[in-house]
Every structure is written in structure tokens, then in C-alpha cells.
Amino acid sequence: MRLAAAAAAAAALALAAGSAQPAHASRYLRLGIFDQGQTLYGGEAAFADYQALHVQELRINLVWAAVAKKRPAAATDPADPAYDWSTYDAAVRAAAADGIHVLLSIVGSPRWANGGKPQNSPPRAADDLRSFAIAAATRYSGSYEVGGAMLPAVREWTAWNEPNNPVFLVPQWRKTSSGWEIASAAEYTAICNAVYSGVHTLPYSNERVACGVTAPRGNNRPASARSSVSPLAFLRAVKKAGLKSFDAWAHNPYYSRPSETPTTKPVTANGAPPTAVVLGNLGDLTRTLTQLYGRKRLWLTEYGYQTNPPDTVFGVSYAKQSRYLTQAVAIARANPRVDLMLWFLLRDEQSLGRWQSGLLTVAGEKKPAFAAFTAAAEG
Numbered sequence: 001m002r003l004a005a006a007a008a009a010a011a012a013l014a015l016a017a018g019s020a021q022p023a024h025a026s027r028y029l030r031l032g033i034f035d036q037g038q039t040l041y042g043g044e045a046a047f048a049d050y051q052a053l054h055v056q057e058l059r060i061n062l063v064w065a066a067v068a069k070k071r072p073a074a075a076t077d078p079a080d081p082a083y084d085w086s087t088y089d090a091a092v093r094a095a096a097a098d099g100i101h102v103l104l105s106i107v108g109s110p111r112w113a114n115g116g117k118p119q120n121s122p123p124r125a126a127d128d129l130r131s132f133a134i135a136a137a138t139r140y141s142g143s144y145e146v147g148g149a150m151l152p153a154v155r156e157w158t159a160w161n162e163p164n165n166p167v168f169l170v171p172q173w174r175k176t177s178s179g180w181e182i183a184s185a186a187e188y189t190a191i192c193n194a195v196y197s198g199v200h201t202l203p204y205s206n207e208r209v210a211c212g213v214t215a216p217r218g219n220n221r222p223a224s225a226r227s228s229v230s231p232l233a234f235l236r237a238v239k240k241a242g243l244k245s246f247d248a249w250a251h252n253p254y255y256s257r258p259s260e261t262p263t264t265k266p267v268t269a270n271g272a273p274p275t276a277v278v279l280g281n282l283g284d285l286t287r288t289l290t291q292l293y294g295r296k297r298l299w300l301t302e303y304g305y306q307t308n309p310p311d312t313v314f315g316v317s318y319a320k321q322s323r324y325l326t327q328a329v330a331i332a333r334a335n336p337r338v339d340l341m342l343w344f345l346l347r348d349e350q351s352l353g354r355w356q357s358g359l360l361t362v363a364g365e366k367k368p369a370f371a372a373f374t375a376a377a378e379g
Helices: 003-016 036-041 043-053 086-097 126-139 183-199 231-241 279-293 318-334 368-378
Strands: 030-034 057-063 101-107 156-159 174-176 179-181 208-214 248-251 297-303 338-343
Touching (some): 030 101, 030 368, 057 086, 057 338, 156 183, 183 231, 279 297, 318 338
Antiparallel strands (some): 174 179
16 A cells, blocks of 8 residues: 555545645554454355455454353463353454454453443453453463464454443443532443553553543433433543553544534534534544543544435435545544544344444445445555
8 A cells, every 4th residue: 555645545535525634644544344243243255345345454342241151260361161262263363364453342241240230330340350351362462372273463452332321331420429420430440441451461562452432422411311421521531530541542433413424513502512522523532632641542443324225214325325434534544643443334234223334235235335445445
């Protein structure tokens, strides 16, 4: 890939998208896919599509509760019989065979670690999570043998997913004698510290652990039926809670309605600062991150536009999905802090209640966005 040509192309695309181009655009952006179902269970067909798309990164949720259904006796040892890594071993090997990097997101606490609660509950003891992170990083260190062959190395990791969203972490808020506090920030600080210190326990220098992986919106209404925390409020709260160490901050800057383009900025009443962070105001996140933590890297770990058909409520046309994908990659490349951007999904999900943001239909037909992704990945 010619880096000078790629930078020029990114600048031209950013101008076409109507976004401002900083003086120093990103010299390289790793473009990838997050589609758990296809990556883990889609077999050779999914990886053939990844090859055709020139995918550079695959995100996989490493579900702690699925790997460790019972408490391991030697939790830092990936060979402990309580662990079952087989599904992930196969995917990591398949990705490596195609020259694709893997990002593992450690998510989902097992019942034995969280007091018999759902997977979106934090572990009672952060050391249990840290031990699992050590075991996972050891297994995917590039120096661990399974079945007579070394498992490939995984160098990118994230801690959890959308911790400012109650779907993925509860509780979000907690009432105290002095008012409401952001409980999810305190819980998440312990989670990310555990994953970061666990992965970085190994004697290697090139693993990177991202914290955040924040949802694009939050209502900041602790007494509401479905309370959540806006991404910037969450970022400030984890700083206050004592989050100190991470290599990158991850965010999922999804649009909120089909009338929005990738350059649309959130609108608020009475000129109040926006609570959402989408691509159109990614600079708000960049500035807040810099104020709190310096020039940390940014990872865009989920993004996508659903299509109509089949989603008549939230979807855009096939043509718009393709155009918006190109614009979105240009915006990411124009931000010199962004290292990677992952599209969600490869293939539409069958249920209309889920996501239809795939580059392929449920039947496997290519949408125009398939070609747009390929062109963007080629740079």
C-alpha cells in the first residue's frame, strides 16, 4: 500500500464528506469487521469473504463465562481443565492463516465469579478477572503450543463492551446518602485495571489494551427505567474513580436515526453540550480524552449503517450505506489518533429485531457496501 497515496485519498474523501481535515491525518488505518457469529461459526465461507474484502482486523468477544464455566483451580494457567478455548483457538488460527490481526474483547463474567448473577454483572473479585486475562494473554502470546503447533499471537485487547450501557454492565447508577453516583464507572475501573494489568503481566512489549468500548449515547438519568451514562460523562467518571493505565480508548460511534450522515453532529435543546458521541463530533471525545489522559490512541470498535430493505425503521438505502461507509472511513483516517475502525457486521442477522448492517444480505448477496469496504481497505 502506498502511504502517500492513501493519505491523499483520505484527505479527498474527508473533504467530500464535509469534515474538517487536520494538519496531520492518520498515516494508516487498520480496517476490519466485528461479526462474532460469522467469525466463530461461519467457517470457510466467512473467511473467504474476509479475504475478498481485504479485512485487516477481526474483533472477537472472548466470553469469560463461556471459556470458564466453572472456577479453575489454577486460574492463570490456560491449560487448567476448567477452561475450554477450542472455539477461539480455531478462529485465531483461521485469521492468522489469512494474515488478519485479531482483537480480543474480554467480556461476560461467569456465575461462579459474580455471585450467581447474569454475565453483565461485574466480578466480585477483580483478581479473578485479572487471572483470566493472564491465562488468555499467555495462550495467545505467540509462544504457546497446542496440538503440536504454536497458537498465533494476539496483540490487541479490550476490556468489556459498552460499560455505560445496562445491557452490558449493571448497575449503572447507585443512590447514596449524598445523591446518585455512577456505579458503572467504579465497577468498570476495576474491570479495565484487571484486564490491563493481566495482559501486561507477560514479558512482551507490543500488546495493547483498550479501555472504554463505550456506547455512543447515555441518558444520564439515574432514576429512569433504563438508566445509562453518556460516553463523555463516563470517561470523566472513570478518571475520577482511579482508572490510570490503558493503551487506547475505544468507542462505538453509531448513528441514532437514518436521517443522520457520518458528518451529522448531535443536536441538543437550548444549546446544551451534546451527550452523544458519533462520528460527526468525534473531536469532542478526542479533546476530552486529551484533557484527561493526554494523547492516547483511539479505536473505533463498532460502526455500521443498517439497510432498508430489510429494516424499514432504522435502515438506509443500499446506496447510502455504501456512501456512508466511504465517508466514515475518511473521517476516521482524517483523525491522526485513530488506529482502527471495525464495521458491524459482515452478514445481516436473520431477525429483524437484531442488526441488518451487513455487507452481505442474509442470503449472502453482496450489497454495494461490500465493494466500498474493499476499496477502502485497499487504500
